[in-house]
Structures are given as structure tokens and as C-alpha cells.
Amino acid sequence: MKIAVVGKGGSGKTSVSGVLARSFARSGHNVIGLDCDTNPNLGLSLGVGDLETERLLSLRDQIDEGEQQHAHTWDDILDAYGTDAPDGVRLTVVNRIDNPEPD
Amino acid sequence: MSAEQLLSSVPESDTVIVADLEAGIGTLTRLPEASVDSTLVIVEPTPRSIDVGQRAVLVATERKQGHITIVANKVATHEDEERIRTAFGEHPVVTVPLDPVVVAADRQGASPVDVDPNALAISAIGGLVPVLIETTDT
Amino acid sequence: MIRIAFAGKGGAGKSSISGSFARLLSRRGGPVLAVDSDPLPGMAYSLGIAVDDHPTPDNVVVEGPEGGPKWVLRPGLDAAGFIDTYASTGPDDVRYLQFGNTWGHFQTLQRGQHAWSQVVREMDPAAWNVVGDLPGGTRQAMFGWAKYADVLAVVTEPTPKSLHVARRLLNITKAEWAPSQVVVVANRVDEDEDIERISNALDRPVIGSVPNDPAVVEADKLALSPLDHRPGPFVEAIEQLVGVVESTYDMDDQRATKGKP
Numbered sequence: 152m153k154i155a156v157v158g159k160g161g162s163g164k165t166s167v168s169g170v171l172a173r174s175f176a177r178s179g180h181n182v183i184g185l186d187c188d189t190n191p192n193l194g195l196s197l198g199v200g201d202l203e204t205e206r207l208l209s210l211r212d213q214i215d216e217g218e219q220q221h222a223h224t225w226d227d228i229l230d231a232y233g234t235d236a237p238d239g240v241r242l243t244v245v246n247r248i249d250n251p252e253p254d
Numbered sequence: 255m256s257a258e259q260l261l262s263s264v265p266e267s268d269t270v271i272v273a274d275l276e277a278g279i280g281t282l283t284r285l286p287e288a289s290v291d292s293t294l295v296i297v298e299p300t301p302r303s304i305d306v307g308q309r310a311v312l313v314a315t316e317r318k319q320g321h322i323t324i325v326a327n328k329v330a331t332h333e334d335e336e337r338i339r340t341a342f343g344e345h346p347v348v349t350v351p352l353d354p355v356v357v358a359a360d361r362q363g364a365s366p367v368d369v370d371p372n373a374l375a376i377s378a379i380g381g382l383v384p385v386l387i388e389t390t391d392t
Numbered sequence: 393m394i395r396i397a398f399a400g401k402g403g404a405g406k407s408s409i410s411g412s413f414a415r416l417l418s419r420r421g422g423p424v425l426a427v428d429s430d431p432l433p434g435m436a437y438s439l440g441i442a443v444d445d446h447p448t449p450d451n452v453v454v455e456g457p458e459g460g461p462k463w464v465l466r467p468g469l470d471a472a473g474f475i476d477t478y479a480s481t482g483p484d485d486v487r488y489l490q491f492g493n494t495w496g497h498f499q500t501l502q503r504g505q506h507a508w509s510q511v512v513r514e515m516d517p518a519a520w521n522v523v524g525d526l527p528g529g530t531r532q533a534m535f536g537w538a539k540y541a542d543v544l545a546v547v548t549e550p551t552p553k554s555l556h557v558a559r560r561l562l563n564i565t566k567a568e569w570a571p572s573q574v575v576v577v578a579n580r581v582d583e584d585e586d587i588e589r590i591s592n593a594l595d596r597p598v599i600g601s602v603p604n605d606p607a608v609v610e611a612d613k614l615a616l617s618p619l620d621h622r623p624g625p626f627v628e629a630i631e632q633l634v635g636v637v638e639s640t641y642d643m644d645d646q647r648a649t650k651g652k653p
Contacts, residue, residue, distance in 0.1 A: 182271075
């Protein structure tokens with residue numbers, strides 16, 4: 152099942168996503184938390200902490216700077232850009248990071 | 255791979271994927287048709303948030319992004335809840351109360367579940383699990 | 393003339409702050425143009441302007457020359473004329489330029505965007521103070537939408553989520569077109585520790601500290617400007633912020649002369 156969570160910034164989208172993912176996991180489901188935000192914060196609401204959330208971010212930055220190989224399949228992505236969150240949720244960050252560009 | 259491409263290409267399985275999209279409706283407008291089974295629209299009881307939510311509902315409906323459920327979030331009063339129900343007419347609304355545990359979790363950078371698993375907001379969000387399973391089964 | 397743009401995480405309070413800033417600056421006498429580049433309306437609420445999508449008519453633009461922008465202002469219509477005709481007028485005489493009609497019709501939206509960008513780029517820098525509100529997050533900010541500004545104010549709450557976004561926004565200082573000042577405004581501050589947390593996390597001066605004011609929450613629910621609903625600590629803090637920003641211009645001694653090509 153794929154669930155998209157949307158809303159205005161600050162509406163509590165990420166908190167609801169994190170708690171919902173953990174709730175599904177606690178009721179016995181395999182769960183992937185997919186952080187599609189260009190400002191990825193889902194890690195915090197899933198409970199992986201600030202450092203791990205930052206680590207995932209810098210991983211993405213390296214990809215964009217060409218220091219890491221791009222992953223091409225769904226499984227590669229889960230593997231390479233993911234981390235394990237509490238209750239067995241797998242968190243994956245899929246955003247594009249924006250770097251300042253001249254135009 | 256962009257979020258839009260990825261989300262539309264994930265193979266169907268028993269795994270539950272909770273995709274936290276970018277704030278606003280940008281990703282939703284770029285997401286290929288019928289990419290997801292369910293769309294949760296998170297709305298605070300403010301006119302601005304309701305306005306964004308209504309636009310999101312419009313786009314999600316047009317682009318067939320599954321069942322739409324409104325989450326009335328940070329609800330403090332009966333009027334807050336009524337205002338959101340009125341604004342979204344026929345769509346199911348699940349209410350999540352304004353909860354100091356969520357505010358505290360935000361300040362700490364922690365999951366609300368780890369701050370207090372018995373918090374009211376957490377039970378309310380957990381209540382979405384059977385609702386989502388039921389709507390996507392039918 | 394002051395040219396400031398506000399950026400930050402969605403929900404950090406950019407619109408409440410930028411709209412109030414625009415009105416308070418206008419009360420000090422200078423002409424103020426408020427420019428909102430968020431395709432979802434936000435700033436209008438805090439300016440006290442009725443929120444409505446006022447699509448600029450399609451015929452304000454014509455197809456651009458080959459190799460140039462897709463749409464350009466039609467012959468005979470320049471930036472000043474556009475503002476004169478299409479910017480709404482709100483309380484305290486603030487003029488407001490909205491990004492475009494946003495209800496679903498993206499062709500129309502694109503024309504509006506081109507018109508908006510051209511007006512902001514070509515307007516006479518000596519004619520207006522400019523106060524801008526960017527959409528939440530880093531996308532627009534990183535792609536140069538705040539080029540018109542001398543001061544980019546990054547609004548942040550003292551929460552890790554908000555600080556993550558703020559930290560990324562501060563990368564703008566590395567861009568060639570970076571506004572000459574990139575500063576931090578702390579919002580929803582409860583205690584001194586909050587300010588400390590923010591300045592430690594961002595390693596940059598916090599030029600404004602805006603308290604958590606329940607009146608702003610109420611104003612949000614009522615769709616009113618914070619200036620029109622029980623003005624209190626929030627409004628005082630924005631007044632101070634206006635003063636601080638003005639004084640940095642005085643120091644630069646660049647008032648009324650600075651503007652970017």
C-alpha cells in the first residue's frame with residue numbers, strides 16, 4: 152500500500168507521517184518511510200535522531216556532488232540511502248538536494 | 255531518480271509505504287496519475303492551511319491518487335474541528351488533537367512515539383491504520 | 393530603499409513576519425511593494441488583504457523572443473505600469489504583487505510567473521522598498537528567486553526540523569548572486585536558551601527575536617493580520633526588526649542607491 156502525505160508546511164505532515172509509519176509497524180506491517188521532502192526531516196519524527204538524519208542528508212549531498220554512485224533500482228535505493236528506524240521501519244531519503252545555482 | 259518517478263515505480267507489495275511529500279502541492283502536481291493508493295491531506299484549523307488542503311484535494315482527485323482522507327491536525331476546540339469538516343464536505347475527516355507531547359517532540363527532534371506512546375495524538379494517528387487498510391482493500 | 397526577502401521552513405512564520413514587516417515599514421513613510429513568490433497564498437493574510445486569486449490577465453504578456461524568456465510583458469507595459477495597474481493596495485498603503493492565479497491552471501500560472509519575475513527584475517530600485525516572501529523550504533531560494541534582495545532573512549523556530557532547513561538556506565551565501573546580507577530571525581521564541589540554541593546551530597548572528605505570541609495563533613485562525621488582531625509582543629518584535637534592518641542600511645550608506653541590475 153502506498154500512502155502519500157501532503158499539506159501546507161508546518162501543518163504537522165512529517166509528525167503525522169512518522170507516527171503513522173510507527174503505528175503500522177507496531178500492528179505488524181512491513182513499513183518503509185519515504186522522505187520525499189526537499190528538506191528531509193522524517194528521520195526526526197521516526198525517532199532516528201538528529202545525527203542520523205544529518206548523516207542521510209550528507210549522503211544525498213555527496214551523490215549530488217558525484218562522490219557517490221547513484222542507485223538505480225528501488226532495492227538499491229532502500230539499501231544505499233536508508234537507515235533502520237525503531238519498530239522495524241525502514242527510512243529512505245529520496246529527495247533531490249538543491250544547491251545554490253546561478254540561475 | 256526524483257521522488258515522483260520513484261513513488262510511481264515502486265512495485266506493489268504488502269509493504270506499507272508512507273511517503274512524506276514536499277510541503278505545498280508541488281510534488282502532487284508532478285506525480286504521475288494513480289501513483290498511490292491513498293492520499294492523506296494534513297490540515298490545521300487555519301484558513302491558510304485549509305486553503306492548501308483544498309487545493310491538494312483537487313489535484314489528488316483529478317490525478318486519481320487513491321482514497322483521500324483528511325487529517326484535522328492540532329485541533330483544540332470543537333469549532334476547529336467543525337471548520338475543517340465543513341471545508342471538506344464529503345471526504346472522511348480524522349481528528350488529531352493539539353497535543354503538548356507532539357510540540358515537545360518537535361523541540362527535542364524526537365518521535366512523539368518515543369516521548370509518550372500514550373499521548374492522545376498518537377492514539378488518534380494510530381486510528382488511521384484500520385481506516386487506511388479498509389479503504390484500500392475495497 | 394530596503395530590499396529584503398524572507399525564507400525558511402514551511403510554517404516557520406515567514407508570511408506572518410514578512411507581511412507585518414511590510415506594513416510597519418510602510419508606516420515609517422517609504423513606499424512598500426510586497427512581493428509574494430509563493431504559488432500558494434500566504435502573505436496576503438498577514439498584510440490584511442482579502443485573499444483571492446487575482447489572475448493577471450493573460451494578455452499582460454506576449455511570447456518572448458527566441459532564446460529569451462518564454463513570456464515577456466507586452467509592448468508598452470513596463471514594470472512601473474504593471475505595478476500601477478495590477479498590484480493590489482492594502483492597509484498602510486502597501487502595494488502587493490501576487491505570483492499569479494494558482495487554481496489548477498498551470499498555463500496561466502506560467503504566464504503570471506514570467507510577468508512577476510520580469511517586474512521584480514526590472515522595477516526601478518529607487519522607487520520602492522521591497523519586502524518579499526518566499527515559499528517554504530529551499531527550492532525557490534536556492535534557485536535565485538531572492539536575487540532582488542539585499543538582505544535575505546532566514547526565519548527559523550528553535551526546533552531541529554526548522555534549523556535543518558535554515559542551515560541549508562545559509563548555503564546561499566556561497567552563490568554568486570547571494571544577497572549581500574544573509575541573516576537569521578528567530579521565531580516562536582519562549583526563552584533565552586532558544587536564541588542560544590539557534591545561534592549555536594547556525595553560527596550566524598540572530599538579528600531578530602520574535603516571541604511566541606498567542607495572539608498570532610488566533611490571528612492565523614481568523615485570517616487576520618497580526619497587526620489587526622490584539623497587536624502585542626509579536627508586533628513589537630517586528631517593529632524592532634524593521635529598525636535593525638534600517639540601521640544596517642544606514643551603516644552601509646547605500647540607501648536609495650543600491651539595487652541589483
